[in-house]
Amino acid sequence: MSSSISTPETTADAPSFGEPWPDLNDGLLYTDVVSPRDSELTLIQFYSREYKNSAPLQGWLQRIQSGQITIDGTVVTQPDTVVRSGSQLVYRRLPWREPDAPYLLQILYEDDDLIALNKPSGLQVLPGGLFQQRTVLTQLQWRASNKVSFSKTQELQAAPVHRLGRGTSGILLCAKTKVAKTQLAAYFADGTSLIRDNSDTSTNTVTRRKITKIYRALVNGIIKQDKVIINQPIGTVQYPGVAKGLYVASPSGKPALSKVQVLEKDEQQNHTFVQVEIESGRPHQIRIHLSFIGHPLLGDPLYTAGGQPNCLDSEFLDETFAQDGGYQRPAKPVPGDCGYHLHAHKLIFQHPISNEVIKITAPLPRILQTQAEANQV
Structure with missing residues (x-):
């Protein structure tokens, strides 16, 4: 080497580089081939069962009745139409403004x-x-x-x-x-x-990985130690609006390691600037780990002390649906929400x-x- x-x-x-976004996107096409196990299901049974996380039952009824679904190239608007093994189903999601x-x-x-x-x-x-x-x-x-x-x-x-x-x-x-x-x-x-x-020469960095990732973050509160090693495992829990589960601090989760170095303490604003090197890449790892030790990222709408979400009191899912038939945006914060301050600063x-x-x-x-x-x- x-x-x-x-x-x-x-x-x-x-x-x-970059081009401005058009007002509407092009929409999407979702294609399925009916398997033998799904043969004889009705169209509404197929979609409400296979894609229950995409839209509630009434939402799928709306999509079918508005002509957004074809069977072998033919538009079908009757929800009780029976599907056959080998048939090609296509759902056309209409263009929307992102x-x-x-x-x-x-x-x-x-x-x-x-x-x-x-x-x-x-x-x-x-x-x-x-x-x-x-x-x-x-x-x-x-x-x-x-x-x-x-x-x-x-x-x-x-x-x-x-x-x-x-x-x-x-x-x-x-x-x-x-x-x-x-x-x-x-x-x-x-x-x-x-x-x-x-x-x-200040750190003479040595790593067993072929890649080193160093982040800069701004957290709530004053971290007393100059350096903190966090090895809290990260797993998932059920959470409204997150189909595959929300990543949180969990004893039964996968191993995760973060090395935190304090760069500056702002006593007046009650904030701490930190550098974080991660030796694993679990989703939302830095947000979870820093909140786990009681110092969530400043402005993070989702994670709070303990590496858990701000709201985990219910598995309630809003069954009302948006104009395109899909679920309404969750009222609770979700992982994609912005507001926190985290920057992938260095890469070796x-x-x-x-x-x-x-x-x-x-x-x-x-x-x-x-x-x-x-x-x-």
Whole structure:
């Protein structure tokens, strides 16, 4: 492995790309082939059973009766129509206006194999829920379709190899070839090689992972210790509006490790600036771990002390439905809600092709700069 370190220069005027979002997206098509076990079900039975998390019964009735579903290419508006094994069902979700989201993406590093972006808070990485078009992935697709060449030997359109929460800003790594995608995904899942960052003599960082992720966060309260190691497991619980369950601190969950270093204590505002290095990548790990020790992220609408959500008093699901037949947006906070202050600040990793150690830094938002850092500007 090469011992050289590449540290890209990152400035506020680094190149950016992005196109404004259209008012409405293109809608979506969901295709199913009826299995033998579902043969003889009625159309409403099929959808209300297979996709009960998408819409309540009355919502699916509305979608069928409005002509949004076809069987083998023919529009069917009768809910009691019987489906047969092998038939193709297509549900057309009508175009809608997605919630507001930023669209410009700053390029922090780019070569023939990968591109590192500075993702703004409020922009989702991959399609999901109400955000099907207003995502990082869409902007990458539009960039490629506009014939902005990534590489003469490009095998794959650039795509993210990990996720950042919608409210989290900072470094997002994307692969531009199949080989890079496979390697980088493996780095995020688990790394075994040693990386020594000789350029940072203050810490002389050594890790057994092929990738090191360092975040900056602003938390409620004053953390007394200078350093805190959090190894609380993270699991899931049932939660309204989150089909696969909400991630929380749980003794029966999967192992998770976060290393927290206090950078500055603001006694007057009762806030603490921290740096967090995570050696695992559980969903919402930093938000959960810091709230677990009694210091949730400032402005986090979801997680409170103990690594639990603010509201977990009921499994009630609002059965009223929106204009498109789907569930109303949950009244309680959900993981995609923004407001907290978390930034993927530094990334150190072994290049998937050259083996060179790459070190990338994303500029800090003003609110996440310590007083000393702000005075240096």
